[in-house]
């Protein structure tokens with residue numbers, strides 16, 4: 001018996017446990033119910049009392065030794081008991097976290113704001129529900145003047161849904177002292193049930209520059225710089241005289257799109273010129289309405305529709321595609 005205990009002690013000591021499988025073999029060999037140490041205990045049970053005294057102690061020492069060795073290796077292999085590389089199929093596609101994208105209108109707005117920021121224009125925004133004063137009165141629209149009909153207005157009681165972002169010019173000029181150099185994007189509303197392609201709201205971006213000695217030449221050069229940045233170096237522009245109650249003189253600016261393609265002919269109605277924005281020198285009456293002395297200060301303003309240039313830039317043919325939030329369209333702008 002003593003001989004057996006010594007032999008098995010030796011075997012326990014010599015057994016190399018280098019991985020989880022070896023540990024399991026070790027357990028089966030020594031500690032399981034049919035393992036060699038359990039077998040020794042079976043024999044021990046049958047021994048006469050006198051022999052038990054001498055055998056009990058070394059047998060228990062062997063048992064503790066074997067268990068300690070088992071436990072110390074068990075901890076070591078517990079977390080890596082399963083070989084992960086055998087279970088993970090590295091050829092399966094990775095689960096992708098879906099990233100959102102900016103709306104194409106926002107991409108264009110950010111780009112426009114960046115360009116004018118680089119010229120020192122600050123961002124400003126105003127409310128979409130306006131009063132008559134900010135949307136019309138202070139902008140030199142005469143009471144009952146037919147010019148108010150230029151912009152088919154939605155009324156909300158005494159108020160209106162702003163028909164243009166020019167109302168933000170007034171809010172800024174009433175609140176602060178000149179000089180002003182502002183770029184003001186926002187949504188505007190018009191009741192135009194002209195065709196199934198029209199929409200009752202769209203987006204504008206307004207520019208305002210008021211200081212001592214601002215001239216029409218500053219207006220032209222600023223817009224020229226903007227066009228080169230946004231539409232590309234070498235893009236030609238032209239100004240046509242126009243009318244707005246809040247600017248004098250007023251103009252419309254076109255860019256040269258060309259007539260080479262059928263698409264360009266259609267967009268420019270055969271002229272090659274594409275209308276991009278309205279602009280002019282801030283009317284003295286507008287400055288006066290905001291308590292700014294037109295003898296001291298002059299300025300220019302411009303207003304541009306952002307929807308159309310977004311459609312141009314990305315080849316979108318129906319304005320309503322900008323507003324239905326179809327993720328099949330929007331997801332194409334990921335990372336733009």
Ligand code: PHE
Pocket residue numbers: 163164165166206244247278279280301302303304
């Ligand atoms: N508010 C004008 C429009 O909506 C555009 C404009 C803005 C014209 C500023 C001149 C100066 O059509």
